[in-house]
Amino acid sequence: MPVQNTNLSEKTPLIYPADSPGGSLPVHDENDQDAFDASNALLADGVVSKTVDLDSLPDVTENWTFINRLFYIAYFPFSIWFIMVNEALERFSFYGLRVLLPNYLANTPQFHLDQDKALSIISIFSSAAYITPILGSFLADMLIGKYWTITLLSLIYCLGGVVTAVTAIPSILDKVGIAGIILGLALIALGTGGIKSSVSSFAADQFAPRKGDRVSKMSLLTSFFTIFYLSVNIGSTASVIITPIVRNYFSYWAAFMIPAVLLFVGTLVFAVGKFNYQHVKPGGFILWKAFRCFVSAIINLNSEQYKNLSKWNFLGHAEHVYGPEFIDDLRAALRVIMYLPPILFFFSLSDLSSAIWIYQANLMNRSFFGSKQLSSDQLAFLNPVIIIIMAPTLDRVVYPIVNKFIRVTPLRKMYVGFVFTALAMTMSGILEIFVELHPQRVHVLFQIPQYFIMCLGELLIAISSMDFAYQEAPTSMKSMMQATFLAYISFGDLNNLLMINIMSPIPIFQAEKTQFADAYRMFVFAFEMCLGLVYFFLTTFRYKYKKERDAEKKEALKDAIMEADASKSIQAVEVE
Incomplete structure (x- = not known):
């Protein structure tokens, strides 16, 4: 994934996705001046209070020397390091486990699996790991907040790792068979998936201005995510090298136990940082709001209030409840999703x-x-x-x-x-x-x-x-x-x-x-x-990209204004 600009004094657009297969780095498109920047992203997600005037705080990178720029990570919020250590160890755990699964499932006699059945189990596991983030988002945005979502689901994740390792011990494996690995993978999928949607945004929360801050650290977000996702890739690289070696010299259960132990260490590090974090109250679950909007549109499809509205304008039937701005935004998002x-x-x-x-x-x-x-x-x-x-x-x-x-x-x-x-x-x-x-x-x-x-x-x-x-x-x-x-x-x-x-x-x-x-x-x-x-x-x-469409609209508006001005001038001349 493209590496972002490391010029710390330059304000650049930021897009920080959740984890993706194979690891990822943040996205930065220097040509897109309309992309939302870090402060706008945080405002949109409810991270920064709208009463905070970001422009009133001087940027932390102002008047920096070469030495300051060289050691810029020293200016990251202290709480960031708890999150970064946890994420690196979590990725080590996930990829260290996943790289072992194909051979473990297909070559363990107690499972009686051929390659097709082994691939089916891996596919179900991976699918679950990437659908459970919706549950994690719901917990974080509607109920308990990001910190407790990450902590509690990480403990479930740890339990899954321990179950996977313990049930791979030969004497136990003979008794439990394939049930042990299935239970372990189910818990791991719930844990790793549940925290995916919260870790990146929780890290971004830490850069938001706090009461009493004299400078804004928002411009450091771009550089932080470069380091953050680089550490993710380093963790995954180390795991796919180390765990097969441990398996070769010892056994599968030992190779599974190492990721489980490191994951527990990472969870403990993250939990210890609780009182250093900036916590943001849950601000609402956009998918739930979109779902309720669809339900409202269905209920009002035959409403007398919208009798003159085309049924093809489906979302318009919920406009009186959710307002035209949300309806327009939802339509725009759905158009993109359809491609x-x-x-x-x-x-x-x-x-x-x-x-x-x-x-x-x-x-x-x-x-x-x-x-x-x-x-x-x-x-x-x-x-x-x-x-x-x-x-x-x-x-x-x-x-x-x-x-x-x-x-x-x-x-x-x-x-x-x-x-x-x-x-x-x-x-x-x-x-x-x-x-x-x-x-x-x-x-x-x-x-x-x-x-x-x-x-x-x-x-x-x-x-x-x-x-x-x-x-x-x-x-x-x-x-x-x-x-x-x-x-x-x-x-x-x-x-x-x-x-x-x-x-x-x-x-x-x-x-x-x-x-x-x-x-x-x-x-x-x-x-x-x-x-x-x-x-x-x-x-x-x-x-046509949004930037091009917006430019066309501006040009059309400009032409309309010029025509109106010309018309007024002609009328003024005729009056004279």
Whole structure:
């Protein structure tokens, strides 16, 4: 994901999404002067009291020296470090667990699972982890606030990690079978998903002006999220390297216990910071308000009050309850959401590849330096590493160069991202054919190109689509955009579950009946991605961005004013 501007004295637009697959960095579009900045975002979310005059406080970066800029993290609010440590350890825990799941589920005799059933369980787990943030948002925005939501659901998350580790002990595994891992994954999905929607915004809360502050630290938000999401990627990179090593030298239960223990440490660190945090009272759940608006529109569809209103103007039937401004904002958000369904195919392939490429590596030559063997799941560390390297490279090198020849926009990035993602899955299918023809002879390093292309697809689709939605949707609907993206990730995993169960009974996709069956499956998923690209292109290639539409409206208004002035001048001359 593009790295944000680190010029601390410059006020830049900020968009900070929730966690995304593979880790992510914050989004910054230097060309979008209309994007909401950090202070506006916080005002819209109710973080900063509207009575606080942000302009009355001098910016903390004013009159900074080179040394100040070099050690800018020293000026972050102290409470931020509790949140950052917790998030890094939580990501270590999640990815450390997830990288072990494909082989653990498929290769543990007590489970009696083949690869298809193992993939189905992983898909259900991932889908649940990205749909439960809606529950977390409800708790944080309507009931108990962000601090208690993160703390309580983190404890459930810890419990899930402990259950997963303890039930992997051979003597216990023999007794509980697959029930232990299912219970553990259910608790983990509830915990990790429930806190996703609160951590980033709670961190942003800490930069809001407090009573007695002499300077505003709002301009540091951009730089903070760069550090914040960088630490997330570092945590996930470390986990996918370390946990397979622990598994190899000890056992699965030991490898699962390390993430569980570190998660508990992270939760404890976060909880200890309670009295240092700036707490914001729950301000309302936008999805609940939107739902009630829909219900109100249905109830009033045949109301006498709206007898002259077209039924196609559905939301207009709730305007008397929610006001024209909210109705217009909701319409604008829904228009943006309607363009984005094809991105669920990207999330589908992104999550699927993290498992099936591990199974592919099981059949490949993984030897290094003679007799040393690389685990089939250790190559997964490439994903966050490539993200860390390529995010700033794209943002600071590739995009500016390309922009000199053709305008770089979020939609154009997404078109290319769809192509790259389909290409990565096609490449893996071709590689699978060679692997099946020459088992244990094709070296695992041949997987690197498909990992690289898939990561480029992630940077171009996942991040650009968020950028597009956040720019085009009204400020009041930003949290709805976040919920939409989490839902699309969940739907992508459900698509995997559906496709796997559709293909499993068909002979051409059964490895015991057809050679290259796994390769054919990969080609089907790549084709599905191509269909998504066609739909997306046909619906968006003539799209006008909000900035362009606003410019046209201003120009039209300007022309109207000039015509009115000219008309008045003519009338004045005629009178004379």
